[in-house]
Amino acid sequence: MDPSTILQYTFAGIKIGGIYAMVALGFNIIYNTTGIINFAQGEFVMLGGMFMVTFSRIMPLGAAFPIAVLAVVIVGCFLERATIWPARNGSVISLIMITIGGSLLLKGLAMKVWGKSSFPLRHFSSEEPIKILEATIQPQTLWIISVLLLVVIVLALFFKFTLTGKAMRACAANRPAASLCGISVDRLVLLSFALSAGIGAVAGIVITPVTLVNYTCGSMYALKGFAAAVLGGLGISTGAVVGGLTIGLMECYGAALPFQGASSYKDGIALLVLLIFLCAKPSGIFGRAAISELKRF
Amino acid sequence: MSKKNLIGLIVLIAFLLVIPRFFGNPYYLGVLVWSGLYSLICMGLSLFMGYCGQISLGQAGFYALGAYGSGILTARFGFEPWPALAVALVACVILALGVGLPTLRLKGHYLAMATLGFGVIIYVVADADPFGLTGGPSGFSGIPKLSVFGLALNDELRWYYFVWATVLIFLFFLLNLVNSRVGRALRSIHGGETAAKAMGVNVAKYKTQAFLLSAAMASVAGSFYAHYVGFVNPEPFNLELSIHLVTMVVIGGVTNLWGAIAGTVLLTVLTEGFRTFFKEYRLLFDGLILVVIMLLFAEGLFLGAAKKVAALVARASCLRSRRRPGASTHSTGNPEAAS
Numbered sequence: 001m002d003p004s005t006i007l008q009y010t011f012a013g014i015k016i017g018g019i020y021a022m023v024a025l026g027f028n029i030i031y032n033t034t035g036i037i038n039f040a041q042g043e044f045v046m047l048g049g050m051f052m053v054t055f056s057r058i059m060p061l062g063a064a065f066p067i068a069v070l071a072v073v074i075v076g077c078f079l080e081r082a083t084i085w086p087a088r089n090g091s092v093i094s095l096i097m098i099t100i101g102g103s104l105l106l107k108g109l110a111m112k113v114w115g116k117s118s119f120p121l122r123h124f125s126s127e128e129p130i131k132i133l134e135a136t137i138q139p140q141t142l143w144i145i146s147v148l149l150l151v152v153i154v155l156a157l158f159f160k161f162t163l164t165g166k167a168m169r170a171c172a173a174n175r176p177a178a179s180l181c182g183i184s185v186d187r188l189v190l191l192s193f194a195l196s197a198g199i200g201a202v203a204g205i206v207i208t209p210v211t212l213v214n215y216t217c218g219s220m221y222a223l224k225g226f227a228a229a230v231l232g233g234l235g236i237s238t239g240a241v242v243g244g245l246t247i248g249l250m251e252c253y254g255a256a257l258p259f260q261g262a263s264s265y266k267d268g269i270a271l272l273v274l275l276i277f278l279c280a281k282p283s284g285i286f287g288r289a290a291i292s293e294l295k296r297f
Numbered sequence: 298m299s300k301k302n303l304i305g306l307i308v309l310i311a312f313l314l315v316i317p318r319f320f321g322n323p324y325y326l327g328v329l330v331w332s333g334l335y336s337l338i339c340m341g342l343s344l345f346m347g348y349c350g351q352i353s354l355g356q357a358g359f360y361a362l363g364a365y366g367s368g369i370l371t372a373r374f375g376f377e378p379w380p381a382l383a384v385a386l387v388a389c390v391i392l393a394l395g396v397g398l399p400t401l402r403l404k405g406h407y408l409a410m411a412t413l414g415f416g417v418i419i420y421v422v423a424d425a426d427p428f429g430l431t432g433g434p435s436g437f438s439g440i441p442k443l444s445v446f447g448l449a450l451n452d453e454l455r456w457y458y459f460v461w462a463t464v465l466i467f468l469f470f471l472l473n474l475v476n477s478r479v480g481r482a483l484r485s486i487h488g489g490e491t492a493a494k495a496m497g498v499n500v501a502k503y504k505t506q507a508f509l510l511s512a513a514m515a516s517v518a519g520s521f522y523a524h525y526v527g528f529v530n531p532e533p534f535n536l537e538l539s540i541h542l543v544t545m546v547v548i549g550g551v552t553n554l555w556g557a558i559a560g561t562v563l564l565t566v567l568t569e570g571f572r573t574f575f576k577e578y579r580l581l582f583d584g585l586i587l588v589v590i591m592l593l594f595a596e597g598l599f600l601g602a603a604k605k606v607a608a609l610v611a612r613a614s615c616l617r618s619r620r621r622p623g624a625s626t627h628s629t630g631n632p633e634a635a636s
Contacts, residue, residue: 101587108580271414
């Protein structure tokens, strides 16, 4: 394979990997405050795309973007208050079951509201590919990369410098202790759902011009985002970004492998990586086994 | 086997023998055949979910493996149905081992997500058809009928008896298993994993065994499916089915094999009875059921609702006796349930 082709696949890998990274970040935020994996995370991505498609019909993209994110954040908060909050003292398995139920509800509602067809969204800027070293890159890819960077920087600043961010980190480190220090864990759980719904929505909005959106597309994002989160170490933000990009790249290189039907196995790569990592190093690249032992589930 | 279970089995057998007298119509029997097939899967799932505290979201994948395995081997390679079933079963168990071995040693969600991924990938592969075996989205037909002891299963009534006989055999086996040494180990895992470990129970081993058993049962159901319908395509084996199966188990109460069968029959009959409704609202319905049951009736709809009703009755009679001083303080309901 010549270098320019490799570069081309690298661009494609970074594009989709950036989305997985954002989904993984969303998983981590909820996992850190509640100790559960939110199976509805993929649905936030799907809803982001759907709302954006709808709003972009009546207003410019720049205005539709924040409104679509806000809409998904509201859905996320509502989901938390209606289903997670009443069960907050239940066992972890029942909480997981509830998030699975929640994801079905969101999917079912999306099917009723938007129907079963796939929707396109216009690219944020021109569709004219930019040439870099013999390879071409779509402007939308640059959008995805810059949005990912922005999300990561904002999150880092939020967790490092704001009081709420520090409270969330305290909650992640030790929930009962945080609660004893006067941190309202209840409110943080709500906030973490709002945050990860927002990040999911952003991911869904930026990827929709490239891949289309329909009501079923969420579960694939959830699966790959989860694999990314595990790869980097569940609960670790740096890990989520590295894991997401790694899985995106592996998928795109894997699809280029020279054997029959390689591209149809593309979707299996994330699962394979997940299983291999769970065998070899379940705590992920950046995680430590001792810490994951302490988690509730 | 406890007396309660034995009586339950006898009642179920009597019930199953009587049903064809009243619902001899092939359509009704067909619905019951489906209920039986799903019951097979759900019993295994109930054992795994209820006793190991794990969720498998990939049962549709194992079901598909059984169906495609049997279908491909018989229709394309000229295998006899029974050896084909065995080969599909072994392949399915090996794949289940590949998914379960790394994830079941760990805590929690890993298995749920890995099985979800497994199911999705089986669906994608069947749909993409990379080896030209599965027939892609439109599937393939020409799968021969199954015969048992030289008796060809060529009508709904025979299928009904055959599938439910299999369900009974597995139910008998599982009920015995639950009350055996293995069953006690499984229940101890359910009670508390750390405590079970401390007592010397090999938690990972038992979890893996239960998982493999549930995968094997799904595979058998899938093989029956292929021979019953005579045609296989990817559409029925999607993620929605996996979650639908979990919903069936949850309705009946996760730790209750009887509940699993009852929940399965209830949902299958409902889905068939209100076909147009469920075509549009199945996702919403399943989601609502999962959330509501998890929030309100953790023991399943039947047992949970019965306890709620008993509690209400107890409270009502309590109030009544309080209003009439001197009346008997004994209530008809269960007084403990009221507290």
